[in-house]
Amino acid sequence: MLHGDLDGLEDLVVAEYQTHEHDVLVIGAGGAGLRAAIAAAAEGVSVGVVSKSLLGKAHTVMAEGGMAAAMANVDDRDDWRVHFADTMRGGQYLNSWRMAELHAREAPDAVRDLEAWGALFDRTPDGRILQRNFGGHKYPRLAHVGDRTGLEMIRTLQDKGTHSGIHFHMECTVLALLKDGERVAGAFGYDRERGRFRLLRARAVVLATGGIGRAYEITSNSWEYTGDGHALAYQAGAALQDMEFVQFHPTGMVWPPSVRGILVTEGVRGEGGTLVNSEGRRFMFDDIPENYRAHTAASPEEGWRYTQGDKNARRPPELLTRDHVARCIVREVREGRGSPHGGVYLDIAWIREKLPNAAEHIRKKLPSMYHQFKQLADIDITKEAMEVGPTTHYIMGGIRVDGDSQMSTVPGLFAAGECAAGLHGANRLGGNSLSDLVVFGKRAGEYAARFAREHGAATVDTDSVDAAARQALEPFERNGSGEGPYQVQHTLQEMMQELVGIVRREEEIVRALSCIGELRARAERVAVPGNREYNPGWHTALDLPNLLTVSEAIARSALERRESRGGHFRDDYPEKDPAYGSFNLILRKGPDGEMSITRESIPEMPPELKQIIEENK
Numbered sequence: 001m002l003h004g005d006l007d008g009l010e011d012l013v014v015a016e017y018q019t020h021e022h023d024v025l026v027i028g029a030g031g032a033g034l035r036a037a038i039a040a041a042a043e044g045v046s047v048g049v050v051s052k053s054l055l056g057k058a059h060t061v062m063a064e065g066g067m068a069a070a071m072a073n074v075d076d077r078d079d080w081r082v083h084f085a086d087t088m089r090g091g092q093y094l095n096s097w098r099m100a101e102l103h104a105r106e107a108p109d110a111v112r113d114l115e116a117w118g119a120l121f122d123r124t125p126d127g128r129i130l131q132r133n134f135g136g137h138k139y140p141r142l143a144h145v146g147d148r149t150g151l152e153m154i155r156t157l158q159d160k161g162t163h164s165g166i167h168f169h170m171e172c173t174v175l176a177l178l179k180d181g182e183r184v185a186g187a188f189g190y191d192r193e194r195g196r197f198r199l200l201r202a203r204a205v206v207l208a209t210g211g212i213g214r215a216y217e218i219t220s221n222s223w224e225y226t227g228d229g230h231a232l233a234y235q236a237g238a239a240l241q242d243m244e245f246v247q248f249h250p251t252g253m254v255w256p257p258s259v260r261g262i263l264v265t266e267g268v269r270g271e272g273g274t275l276v277n278s279e280g281r282r283f284m285f286d287d288i289p290e291n292y293r294a295h296t297a298a299s300p301e302e303g304w305r306y307t308q309g310d311k312n313a314r315r316p317p318e319l320l321t322r323d324h325v326a327r328c329i330v331r332e333v334r335e336g337r338g339s340p341h342g343g344v345y346l347d348i349a350w351i352r353e354k355l356p357n358a359a360e361h362i363r364k365k366l367p368s369m370y371h372q373f374k375q376l377a378d379i380d381i382t383k384e385a386m387e388v389g390p391t392t393h394y395i396m397g398g399i400r401v402d403g404d405s406q407m408s409t410v411p412g413l414f415a416a417g418e419c420a421a422g423l424h425g426a427n428r429l430g431g432n433s434l435s436d437l438v439v440f441g442k443r444a445g446e447y448a449a450r451f452a453r454e455h456g457a458a459t460v461d462t463d464s465v466d467a468a469a470r471q472a473l474e475p476f477e478r479n480g481s482g483e484g485p486y487q488v489q490h491t492l493q494e495m496m497q498e499l500v501g502i503v504r505r506e507e508e509i510v511r512a513l514s515c516i517g518e519l520r521a522r523a524e525r526v527a528v529p530g531n532r533e534y535n536p537g538w539h540t541a542l543d544l545p546n547l548l549t550v551s552e553a554i555a556r557s558a559l560e561r562r563e564s565r566g567g568h569f570r571d572d573y574p575e576k577d578p579a580y581g582s583f584n585l586i587l588r589k590g591p592d593g594e595m596s597i598t599r600e601s602i603p604e605m606p607p608e609l610k611q612i613i614e615e616n617k
Contacts, residue, residue: 017465021201022048022167023452024445025187027174027229028208030058031150031437032417032444034157036206039445041164045452048167048200050189052209052224055170056158059210059222060437063150064265064368066132066142067434069107073128075311078139080104084609085616087432089291090136090321091396091425092566093581094242097605098403099423099440107435111143114438119156121145133270133307135319136429138295138616140309147267147368153434172198174228175542176468177205177236177413178460184236184412185458188468192539195532197469201460203452206406206444207233207415211395212246212550214543217497219392220252220263226543227550229419233399234549238408240587241421243397243550244557245567247428248502250275250325252391254343259376261391264346264369266430268386269318271365272307273348274300275329276385277337283344284317287328292320304354323427323567326390330502333389343389349382358382390502394433395550396424396567397557400586406444412451412458416444421584426566475528475541482527485541492519492547500555505571509559516552523548556597557585 024040026033029051041047051058070083084104088095111129115121121143122130131140145152162168174189178201186201209229213221234240251264269275277283288296296317297303303316318325329344339345348366352358359382363370366381373379373386398421399408406414417437424432475485499512523544528537563577564570583599590596 017197017199019199019201020048020167020169022046023202024048024204024206024448025050025200025202026206026208026445027187027232028052028058028210028417028419029055029168030060030208030210030417031153031157031434032441033058033206033208034154034161035438035441036208036414036416036445036448037166038157038161038164039442040206040449041166043446043449043453045449046167047165048169048202049161050169050172050174050187050200052173052192052228053171055168056154058154059224060434061151061154062220062222062263063153063434064147064263065134065267065270066144066149066431067107067111067153067438068134068137068141068429068431069111069143069435070104070141071108071111071129071131071143073124074131074309075139077311078141081612082138082616083107083141085613086137087423087429088425088613090427090429092427092576093425094565094584094602095425096403096422097609101609102403102443103423103432103436103439106439110435110438110442114153114156117156117160119145119152132267133315133319134430135266135269135325136321137431142270142431144267147265147366149434153438169198169200173539173542174232175472176464177232178464179236179410180458180460182411183455183458184410185460188465190472193534195535195538199460199465201458203455203458204412204414204448206448207399207413207419208417208441208444209419211418212554213392215492215496215547215551215554216392216501217493218252218261220249220261221392227546229415230398230553231546231549233408233410233413233415233419234553234587234589236410236413237589238410238413239400240553241397241400241584242426242557243395243553243587244561244585245396245426246392246554247322247394247396247567248326248390249393250322250329250390251346251388252393253377254339254387254389255341255377262372262376263391263393264386264388265366268346268348268366268369269316270307271348271362272304272351272354273318273346274316274350275318275325276345276347277332278339279337283332283337284320284325284328288317288320289324296320321427322393322430323569326502327569329390339387341387343387345385346388347385349384394418394428396426396428397421397554404443405447406440407447407451412455414444414448416440426568472542475526475538476531478525478527479529482525483522485523485526485528485537485544488519488522488526488544489540489547492516492551496551496554500551500558503569503571504558506559509555512555513552513559516548516555520548552595553587556595557587560585560597
């Protein structure tokens with residue numbers, strides 16, 4: 001497809017767009033994207049996968065603890081009903097109950113699919129898949145591979161995917177979704193190595209781009225997590241939902257500064273790790289929410305017995321939901337009981353008091369954590385406590401989708417995984433993310449393939465493609481006359497961390513929105529030197545609009561929700577307001593480009609699901 005020179009950019013002329021055509025295009029090559037691609041290919045349609053980094057390096061590999069599925073291999077009292085109730089309770093009942101039901105029912109089969117494709121899960125003595133305890137789950141439910149479960153998932157899906165006839169576009173970033181009237185028609189992007197543009201035609205598109213963590217200064221997320229899928233969908237006319245709910249994982253590394261924010265798996269606490277303050281006190285026993293009191297241990301001894309598989313014991317308070325644990329850690333630090341570097345202590349070494357072979361046990365159960373702290377912080381976790389603190393980890397909000405099909409409000413545009421909303425409500429339980437990826441990745445792929453078969457080829461508007469190309473090249477025109485993109489990105493990250501972080505107030509959110517407006521104007525003037533080949537500054541400049549879009553969505557939603565619930569805590573509205581428990585907050589792009597917000601009622605839950613929740617309170 002030949003195009004003329006771009007005015008003023010003769011040295012950067014786009015002589016040709018490399019064009020590809022697929023029935024289904026999957027944007028994202030993590031767990032959700034690969035599972036969607038495998039499912040679509042199994043339906044007999046042609047499938048292309050766009051990967052922002054190299055195949056196999058998706059952020060899914062950083063998911064360590066395991067994948068939640070009610071297989072009842074360790075505790076025979078577990079079943080999908082208990083898992084459903086746990087998920088709804090954790091999400092403060094803002095979840096899509098249909099997605100929570102499907103997830104709980106289908107997660108065991110999703111694990112078995114991975115096992116059939118070669119995943120090597122840890123085993124019980126009698127050979128079944130081993131399951132471990134995790135925060136918010138009533139029973140040991142997480143199928144795992146040591147503390148490297150995400151890596152094993154990606155290895156397995158990548159192996160299956162490469163033998164499924166899927167075409168991979170590696171190190172490629174999508175800049176815009178293309179439409180034919182109301183329906184999606186494909187995507188436009190560029191390869192990150194050479195900077196050459198790519199036109200990707202498709203009858204259906206699945207977004208599986210992960211999260212938004214790089215909008216914050218301290219995050220466990222990898223460099224790819226710049227809110228691409230959220231922003232692409234929003235700009236294409238799709239609705240976003242519940243963007244105020246950002247999860248700050250309670251345990252990220254805090255020292256040394258070079259590793260601040262790197263995740264410390266919840267599996268440490270699942271294996272008996274305790275949280276203590278500078279006074280040596282297990283402060284989590286000080287604050288147990290009423291709705292979890294009946295399920296929480298009354299003493300350290302009972303908590304220990306729970307981690308060792310005692311069915312008559314209740315879980316320790318360290319395994320309460322992540323939002324609550326994160327806020328308790330912040331409280332300890334603010335009140336002067338924190339560790340020297342602004343966190344608290346996570347101690348797994350103490351189990352030497354209970355187990356004669358404690359060091360060997362820790363290295364076997366938590367090999368990645370042992371290596372991580374030894375190499376990055378010169379700490380031996382079998383002998384001493386770790387310093388940890390909250391880190392931006394996950395967003396529960398995302399693209400609004402149909403619970404069954406995962407299709408967004410734009411025909412032919414689907415979403416799965418972290419960039420989709422609904423399953424987790426106001427707060428995600430640990431381990432539900434990995435099973436979310438494969439349960440709804442599969443559904444998105446199947447329904448996208450069905451949509452592609454039932455609808456003819458879409459027509460791509462070449463004018464919109466040319467406009468996207470011109471816009472992408474504008475930073476080069478301003479070489480020497482504008483600031484660099486890194487300054488804008490860093491200012492945004494600092495501002496979001498300070499003003500729209502774990503604890504929020506109205507005046508701070510209002511300031512954040514004003515700052516976002518100023519940063520948007522600065523982002524439109526950033527300058528990039530050099531050319532398109534191997535240019536990380538250009539990549540950052542192109543990430544900025546997405547980061548600003550998701551930051552504004554988070555702030556506007558946080559301002560609208562005048563209560564505290566799940567991952568959203570308002571210091572000026574510290575209590576949960578029942579009136580806010582009946583609707584989701586929906587964001588759409590208005591006719592003049594403004595971001596509009598509305599409240600949409602949550603559909604009535606069927607009586608049989610209500611009964612399950614009542615039975616599991």
